[in-house]
Amino acid sequence: ARSPGPGSGLSAMNLTTLGVAVVLHSLVHVQATSVEAPQLPKVPKVFNAGPDGMPQLPNVEQLLTDYQDVKQELDSEASDLAQHVQQVEASGVSLLSQQKELYDKKLQEQEKENQALVRNNAHVAKEIITARQQNAKMQKDLAHQEKLLSFRQNQLRGLEQQLERSQKFFQQVVDATNFEDAGTPEDVDAVSFLEISKKRKHRAKTSLRQPLMESGLMLEAIRQSANDTETKDGQIITLLTEGFQKLHQAARQGQEVLRKSFQQSFQAGKTRQEALRKQESLLMAELKQTQAAGEELKAKSVKVQDALDQMQRNLRKGGDLFGQLQKVAVAPVKEVQPLLKASSLVDSSV
Numbered sequence: 001a002r003s004p005g006p007g008s009g010l011s012a013m014n015l016t017t018l019g020v021a022v023v024l025h026s027l028v029h030v031q032a033t034s035v036e037a038p039q040l041p042k043v044p045k046v047f048n049a050g051p052d053g054m055p056q057l058p059n060v061e062q063l064l065t066d067y068q069d070v071k072q073e074l075d076s077e078a079s080d081l082a083q084h085v086q087q088v089e090a091s092g093v094s095l096l097s098q099q100k101e102l103y104d105k106k107l108q109e110q111e112k113e114n115q116a117l118v119r120n121n122a123h124v125a126k127e128i129i130t131a132r133q134q135n136a137k138m139q140k141d142l143a144h145q146e147k148l149l150s151f152r153q154n155q156l157r158g159l160e161q162q163l164e165r166s167q168k169f170f171q172q173v174v175d176a177t178n179f180e181d182a183g184t185p186e187d188v189d190a191v192s193f194l195e196i197s198k199k200r201k202h203r204a205k206t207s208l209r210q211p212l213m214e215s216g217l218m219l220e221a222i223r224q225s226a227n228d229t230e231t232k233d234g235q236i237i238t239l240l241t242e243g244f245q246k247l248h249q250a251a252r253q254g255q256e257v258l259r260k261s262f263q264q265s266f267q268a269g270k271t272r273q274e275a276l277r278k279q280e281s282l283l284m285a286e287l288k289q290t291q292a293a294g295e296e297l298k299a300k301s302v303k304v305q306d307a308l309d310q311m312q313r314n315l316r317k318g319g320d321l322f323g324q325l326q327k328v329a330v331a332p333v334k335e336v337q338p339l340l341k342a343s344s345l346v347d348s349s350v
Contacts, residue, residue, distance in 0.1 A: 081240070088244070092251035096258060103262040110269040117276040124283040131290040138297040145304045152311040159318045166325055 050056040328339045
């Protein structure tokens with residue numbers, strides 16, 4: 001090959017019109033035929049050229065394809081996490097509610113028994129008060145009866161003394177008149193009705209950024225932000241784990257507080273019930289004792305009343321006797337003996 005000379009027809013205009021490709025081809029050909037031609041390096045094409053011949057990077061959507069997939073998965077897991085938190089909360093609330101319901105039921109049953117004991121003890125206490133009032137009234141009536149009986153006994157003793165004086169008087173009269181035909185009056189136990197027992201003594205028992213830096217610091221800021229995000233993600237995961245642990249721990253603590261509260265309330269109710277039952281036992285014993293004392297007073301009152309009635313009957317008979325004796329005292333002599341022998345003056349049933 002020969003070097004192109006002035007007659008080769010190559011000019012600047014030709015170079016312009018032939019285009020870049022022909023020029024490059026000619027240069028390569030000259031380089032091949034001329035020893036003095038320079039060696040040019042091979043230039044690579046534009047990497048990943050766009051429509052405008054400018055290199056371009058992948059778009060954001062392509063770069064974020066995996067990111068979006070992971071994000072969607074993370075969103076799903078976050079939704080599952082939120083749902084799980086709700087389930088844990090609902091389970092804890094339900095468990096506490098069931099336990100509380102059972103505890104409340106036991107406490108209510110216990111208190112119902114205690115209230116029944118309170119009502120029963122109040123009823124027994126009222127019965128005791130009523131029985132004591134009745135006993136007090138019977139005691140008062142008995143004292144009145146005993147006082148009246150004592151008064152009647154004194155009356156009877158007075159009549160006895162009068163009768164003795166009357167006997168002496170009549171004996172003197174008989175001796176003074178010396179009735180031969182009349183003979184000695186028959187020995188009649190005229191005061192046999194005065195033989196009454198004098199033993200009358202009684203007793204009674206009393207309840208995530210800061211804004212990104214411009215120019216050269218942007219990539220560093222982005223990397224730092226990504227690192228921070230990863231760090232924060234790890235912290236969030238750790239916090240979530242700790243949060244779940246605290247959540248379960250809080251649920252257990254709530255159950256423990258409820259259990260202790262129930263035990264305290266139940267024990268207090270048990271102590272209250274024991275006291276009420278002890279109170280019931282004492283009240284029943286007091287009621288029985290008071291009722292027994294009432295029965296004793298009642299029986300004693302009946303005996304005293306019977307004795308008083310008998311005493312009054314005897315006093316009436318004694319009065320009748322003295323009336324007859326008065327008649328004897330003022331009767332004519334011939335009527336004295338028939339009056340003395342009258343059956344009304346000698347009553348052996350007295």
